[in-house]
Amino acid sequence: MSDSLRDQLLKAGFREKPKAEAKPAPQQKKPQQPQRQQQHAARPQKSPSHQRHGTTQAPKPASSEPNLAHAYAMRAQQEKTEREQALRETERIAREKRERKQKLATLLNGKSLNAADADTPRHFPHGNKIRRIYVTAAQLQQLNQGELAVVQQAGRYLLVSREIAQQAQAIDEHALVLLCDPNAPPDDDVPADLVW
Numbered sequence: 520m521s522d523s524l525r526d527q528l529l530k531a532g533f534r535e536k537p538k539a540e541a542k543p544a545p546q547q548k549k550p551q552q553p554q555r556q557q558q559h560a561a562r563p564q565k566s567p568s569h570q571r572h573g574t575t576q577a578p579k580p581a582s583s584e585p586n587l588a589h590a591y592a593m594r595a596q597q598e599k600t601e602r603e604q605a606l607r608e609t610e611r612i613a614r615e616k617r618e619r620k621q622k623l624a625t626l627l628n629g630k631s632l633n634a635a636d637a638d639t640p641r642h643f644p645h646g647n648k649i650r651r652i653y654v655t656a657a658q659l660q661q662l663n664q665g666e667l668a669v670v671q672q673a674g675r676y677l678l679v680s681r682e683i684a685q686q687a688q689a690i691d692e693h694a695l696v697l698l699c700d701p702n703a704p705p706d707d708d709v710p711a712d713l714v715w
Contacts, residue, residue, distance in 0.1 A: 619691045623672055626686055631677040632667065634658065643669065643697045650696075652676045662699065669697035 522530070529535075637653040641662055644650070652669055654662060658678060661667045668684030669676050671694055679687070681698065688695040 620673075622690050623687055623694055626683065626690065627670065627672050627677060627679065630679055630683050632658065632680070633678050641669075645671070645696050650676065652678060654678060662697070664701050665699045668695065668699075670694045671696050 633652075634655050637655050637658065639654055639656060639659050640651040641654050641659055642649050642651045658667060662669070662678070666681055667678055668681055670679055670684055670687045671677070676696060684695055684698055
């Protein structure tokens with residue numbers, strides 16, 4: 520007929536646990552076993568069910584997840600610090616640039632010598648291009664002798680005195696565009712006062 524659950528489990532390979540033996544009283548001493556038998560007895564024996572199903576588990580090594588999580592946290596903190604530092608540096612550079620522009624505007628306010636009736640173009644290289652500023656004949660001569668200079672402010676070229684140009688250069692080195700030195704040897708055969 521039908522087998523009991525116990526019989527079915529026994530057929531499937533499960534064995535009954537042996538009944539626990541009575542522990543010897545603490546006063547009783549175990550008889551000395553030979554060395555070889557003690558080593559054999561010290562080895563853990565696998566139960567048949569574990570051998571059959573292969574469910575023995577080796578002890579797990581210490582988990583490395585906390586160290587890995589700590590490393591990720593440290594890297595994220597370092598990246599955040601670097602981003603904040605780069606942002607502060609960018610803000611500092613922008614603030615210094617605004618301050619230089621404001622100082623330059625204050626210096627050049629009312630000191631431009633650009634004449635409304637100027638009709639002579641004076642060409643000069645700036646930013647890998649040839650630029651020009653319109654001056655009068657007298658201003659052209661002064662510009663070529665180094666008494667006047669050209670500075671750039673807010674995209675415009677302004678004609679100013681040599682002293683103002685040097686002060687503008689001290690504020691922002693890129694502000695000074697043209698300042699002729701009459702004592703410098705010429706770079707080429709073209710005279711500085713040539714109108715073209």
